[in-house]
Amino acid sequence: MFPRPIEKSSFAVRTLYKLSLPIALLIWLLPLLAIFMTSIRPASDIATGNVFGIPSSFQLIRNYGEVFAKTDALRYLFNTLLIALPTMIISVALACLTGYALAVYKFRWALPIFFLFVAGNFVPFQILMLPVVDMSNRLDIINTVPGLVMFHAAFQTGFCTLFMRNFIKALPFELIESARLEGVDEFKIFWHLVLPLVKPAIAALCVLIFTFIWNDFFWATVLLRDDSTLPITVGVRTLNGEFVQQWHLVSAASLLAAIPPVIMFFVMQKHFIAGLTLGATKG
Amino acid sequence: MTSPSVSDRFATSKTRALVAAVVIALCLYALQFVTIDGMQSLLDVTRQSAARVPTFFVRITLLLCALAAAFIFITSLSFYKRNKVAVAPWLFLFVGLVLFMIYVIVPIFQSISYSFTRWDGLYDINGVWTGKWVGFHNYKLLFQDPNFYTSLKNNLWWLVLFMLAVPIGLFIALFLNQTVTGIRIYKSLFFFPFVISQVVVGLIFAWAYNPEFGLLSEIWSWFFCETKTNIVGNLTRVCSPEPPSILGDENTATFGIIAAGLWPQIAYCMILYLTGLNNISSDQIEAGRLDGAKGWKMLRHVILPQLKPATFIAIVVTVIGALRSFDMIATMTQGGPFGSSNVLAYYMYDQAVGEGVGRYGYGSAIATVLFLIMLVYISYFLWRMYQDEVEAR
Known part of the structure; x- marks a missing residue:
């Protein structure tokens, strides 16, 4: 292990290390803590300049309740779910198919197509923006949630394919080979043999895609204009403009927008990290 | 039979x-x-x-x-x-590939072709395209546009300063790579900022930078301010110098946003390195120790070479993150003040669909330039991947 395990150091160093951990964490998360404190203090505190001290009263429930009552936060959150869940299902499902095709079959186009997915995954959004807007306009799905889902699903298929293909490539190929020799149909091999083996990859991708889409801002601003379709990220930005003098509400709404991905992360931590660190470990 | x-x-x-x-x-x-x-x-x-x-x-x-x-x-x-084995892959690929082609690959070329036109995104009543072919006119305009150069310069700043996320991420990863009780919780809490939407990060930092009641002005006041009683008898804060308005100042706005962007990016690099450190062979470390390597020398000659894959991914995602920076600029400054914190990604959006502008051709020209910059990195990444593939065979 590197650096040298701290247990082998002297008592003083160990204590120092254990003390420095919470301090470092506190500094690291200071902006977040501060905004949390703001979100539970009454508006009068901010007006009188008590922004960082102990809140004069704790209004956790009242402030967050007010966000739901005064704004469309609930609908924004629901819209985000409507966008994120179908996207997650479609793109992961498609990537299982494409990833399988690119990993298992040795045909001439396998590598070029794989690189096409990888390259497309990295392009700047702006180069796609206008044609996608134009196409959505002409298909008459602009400003609708399904229209946004279609785009997200197509785009995320690139990343999912990259992940899935590498995952399936690492599976023992003899398994598939022997099934083929027994005359099992290609689709049965996929469904009964490979799909159960890639469950961890599916879990990792689901968590990641859900978080990516939940946090998406750009495409929602470009493809959705109608207030009733907006997701929470755009909603929070709008609130920021509307409630200029009500920082406690804006911060509460911001934190609300952050909660679902955070829960997702803590519950599915292992899968989340496995997804993000893809390729970072193999030599 | x-x-x-x-x-x-x-x-x-x-x-x-x-x-x-x-x-x-x-x-x-x-x-x-x-x-x-x-x-x-x-x-x-x-x-x-x-x-x-x-x-x-x-x-x-x-x-x-x-x-x-x-x-x-x-x-x-x-x-x-x-011909099962020859046909089956195409059946598996069909839907995903077609969708990806329609929504990602084809639009790239469409955008490039838009950049040679003057168009406001509209069709006439019969559905006929209203644009006009103008050749390289948009690019000529672009290279005379001071805002374009500001954006390009800021993009360079983003690229350069965002790279700090890699060494800082490594540093934090080394700091956290221990096995004391509760370290797992520390690791996940350090990773926390990455999970939060960039819009929220932008809002948090915009507030932290606020010179009147933000986090930074509070810290500033510990050093430069004193509380006085004014003529009316109320307590007021008098500071000298006044707390800086980071996002309101043309010279500092971009750096304020980059600092905010670094926060989640460092967390990402940290997690990449933590995973990398986890997979380092302990034999080599022991061998290094026997040879008397310690601290910096050990890091430089034994650890970093083994962390190469992690470093590679960290650099790739950081470059892409730097060039994709849009959400934070949109939430924190909207390119202002006076376009000083614009980057290509935001400037393109502003020109193409910003209020009352609708310059599709010009916007596409900006997007094309951004794409070409990105293409350098994409090609490099693909080339590296190709080398790996050839090796694996």
Whole structure:
């Protein structure tokens, strides 16, 4: 292990290390803590300049309740779910198919197509923006949630394919080979043999895609204009403009927008990290 | 005994193929009757927009039915049965590849072609394109546009300063790579900022930078301010110098946003390195220790070479993150003050769909330049991947 395990150091160093951990964490998360404190203090505190001290009263429930009552936060959150869940299902499902095709079959186009997915995954959004807007306009799905889902699903298929293909490539190929020799149909091999083996990859991708889409801002601003379709990220930005003098509400709404991905992360931590660190470990 | 069964196995299943073909034809035929007007009268809704989503779903369902039927049709053909291994990958790829082509690959080329036109994104009443072919005119304008150079310069700053995320991430990873109790929770809490949406991070930092009641002004006041009683008898804060307005100042706005962007990016690099450190072979570390390598020397000569894959991914995601920076600029400054914190990504958006502008051609030219910059990194990444693939064979 590197650096040298701290247990082998002297008592003083160990204590120092254990003390420095919470301090470092506190500094690291200071902006977040501060905004949390703001979100539970009454508006009068901010007006009188008590922004960082102990809140004069704790209004956790009242402030967050007010966000739901005064704004469309609930609908924004629901819209985000409507966008994120179908996207997650479609793109992961498609990537299982494409990833399988690119990993298992040795045909001439396998590598070029794989690189096409990888390259497309990295392009700047702006180069796609206008044609996608134009196409959505002409298909008459602009400003609708399904229209946004279609785009997200197509785009995320690139990343999912990259992940899935590498995952399936690492599976023992003899398994598939022997099934083929027994005359099992290609689709049965996929469904009964490979799909159960890639469950961890599916879990990792689901968590990641859900978080990516939940946090998406750009495409929602470009493809959705109608207030009733907006997701929470755009909603929070709008609130920021509307409630200029009500920082406690804006911060509460911001934190609300952050909660679902955070829960997702803590519950599915292992899968989340496995997804993000893809390729970072193999030599 | 066996010969008929073998030929059976490769024969076209005629009934299956026929039924599937009929279903395909029916679905495609039905598709042309699913129009918004039709759905509007069917659902008895007055607004056309209310009929858009149901129309879309019916269309998609019909398409999916046709696809499924096409799949059954192909798999019942004798040709497929003979050439399974050659045909099957294309069946697996079809939907994903077509969707990706339509939404990602083709638009790249469309955008590039837009950049040679003057167009406001509209069609005339007959659906005819209203743009005009102008050759390299947009690029000529672009290279005379001071805002473009500001954006380009800021993009360079982003690229350079964002790279700090890699060493800082490594540093934090080294700091946290211990096995004391509760370290797992510390690791996940350090990773926390990455999970939060960039919009929220932007809002948090915009507030932290606020010179009147933000986090930074509070810290500032510990050093430079004193509380005085003014003439009316109220307590006021007098500071000298005044707390800086980071996002309001042309010279500092970009750096304020970059600092905010670094926060989640460092967390990402940290997690990459933590995973990398986890997989380092302990034999080599022990061998290094026996050779007397310690601290910096050990890091430089034993650890970093083994962390190469992690470093590679960290640099790739950081470059892409730097060039994709949009959300934070949109939430924190919207390119201001006076366009001083613009980057290509935001400037393009502003020119193309910003309020009252609608310069599709010009916006596409900016996007093309951004794409070309990114293409350098994409090519490098693909080249590295290709090397790995060749090696793996």
